[in-house]
Amino acid sequence: MNSMKKNCKESSTGRQITKWYKTKGRNNLPWRENITPYRVWISEIMLQQTQAKTVVNYFEKFISNYPTFEDFKSASEEDVLSLWKGLGFYRRARNLYRAKEMILKKFNGKLPNSFENLITLPGIGKSTAGAILSIAYKLPYPILDANVKRVLTRLFFKTNSNEKELWDLSSQILDKKNVDDFQQGIMDLGATVCTPKNALCGECPLNKQCISFSKGELPTVNVKKINKKNVYLEFEIYEKNQKIFLIKNNQLGFWDGLWIMPIAKTKQLKTEIIHKLSHRNLHISFANRSKDELKSEGKWFDIAQLSKLPTPKPISDKLSVYVQNFL
DNA sequence: GACTCGTGGAG
DNA sequence: TCTCCAAGAGT
Known part of the structure; x- marks a missing residue:
């Protein structure tokens, strides 16, 4: 009974995010136009650990070279690396090439639409698979990128939260009937409102239910120290x-x-x-x-x-x- | 589960 | 200038 009530409340949170996205989301990102599985795939790989603003030019250049998967078929690894030049994390480019070869050999030249098959492709993990399934195929799968993590840890005040707990929350608040808009919405919310510093809580559609906002305090996050x-x-x-x-x-x-x-x-x-x-x-x-x-x-x-x-x-x-x- | 992979934006 | 950190995945 308790969990039912909880789920109900949480999915209403999802609907609020979808609603917010339709008027306040970033509407100038090229991968959100003419949405196809191929375009979503390319953009999601480029967007791993990379801010949207940085990706825009690389995405447009890639797509102008290879507008569709059919055009991309014959690309070499060197071709992909050239288009990746300057973007960083070059393993992504090599994996993109390897994944393309696998799609041709094992999936009849079609990007899979099942989670199990998607994550067999190099460079596609749990979150990227979730993004492709949600945005390209409108199937309700959770994602957990840096934006979603930040929104969830603050919304539910999860101090030093563990991954599994966040994945569960990500699944629970899904707006299943509008997963595509919802997922892009929660990422936009994290990128433009629930920002790492100087969050704009006054503009947040969730501020009335956000535990951090009501406490006037942010949950602590464990920062990894890197020995350079x-x-x-x-x-x-x-x-x-x-x-x-x-x-x-x-x-x-x-x-x-x-x-x-x-x-x-x-x-x-x-x-x-x-x-x-x-x-x-x-x-x-x-x-x-x-x-x-x-x-x-x-x-x-x-x-x-x-x-x-x-x-x-x-x-x-x-x-x-x-x-x-x-x- | 900790560590590694690049570059650039932003405060 | 310096630090944080970004639509994570692979090992």
Whole structure:
């Protein structure tokens, strides 16, 4: 009896979110137009751990290259990485390629519409599967991204909440009859109203039932402390006849699959630039070398090719100097 | 279950 | 400048 009452109240919360979304949601996000499973899939992968604003340009560029799954079929891993250049978390791009190959081989070229099949695809976990099922197929599955987590922990005042509890809450408040709008709504609510700092509680449609709001206090969240390591890298620049020599990286433990310059085996700690990764601070320097010293396995690239080549940010920046001079 | 993967926005 | 943190998944 008690749980029935609870469910009733919670699904009304879901309807309030859906209602709020229809007038106050973000209505300028490209993946919300012309919704297809393919477009939802691409956007959801790009949006993992990445703010919507950052994704917009990458999504539009990707879609203009591959408007439909049919167009995407023949893309190579390198093609996908090129379109991912600068977006970060490049494993997503490689997994997107692998997933595409699996869809062709195992699912007859159609993105699955069942949870069990979706999560077998590389790069699609529980939350992304839930988003695809909800938004593309209108099936009531929960999602639990950073926005939903924040909204739920505050709404129900869950201090140091555990994942399972939040997944249960996410399932319970679902507006099953309007899952697509509801899911986008709860994410918008987290992104624009229930923000990490300076939340706009006065504008929140849930403020009357929000425990945190009534307490005038936010639940504590456990913050992971990251021990950042300093890494010193000297890149070797080989140039001849308007060409630059690069190697496909698989040795650093990050930037896998991207093209970089050969790395010098120097013990001298020099720093031209500091590039910050999520878990390391890279102290980077560059050294001009003559091609006689070249020993690495790699390829010479015309300078004209470099702008499209998948390279990590600091390498792209360095190479852009050559591109500028070349033009 | 802790750790790792990138880059940029925002305060 | 510095810190937090983002439509998470894989190992």
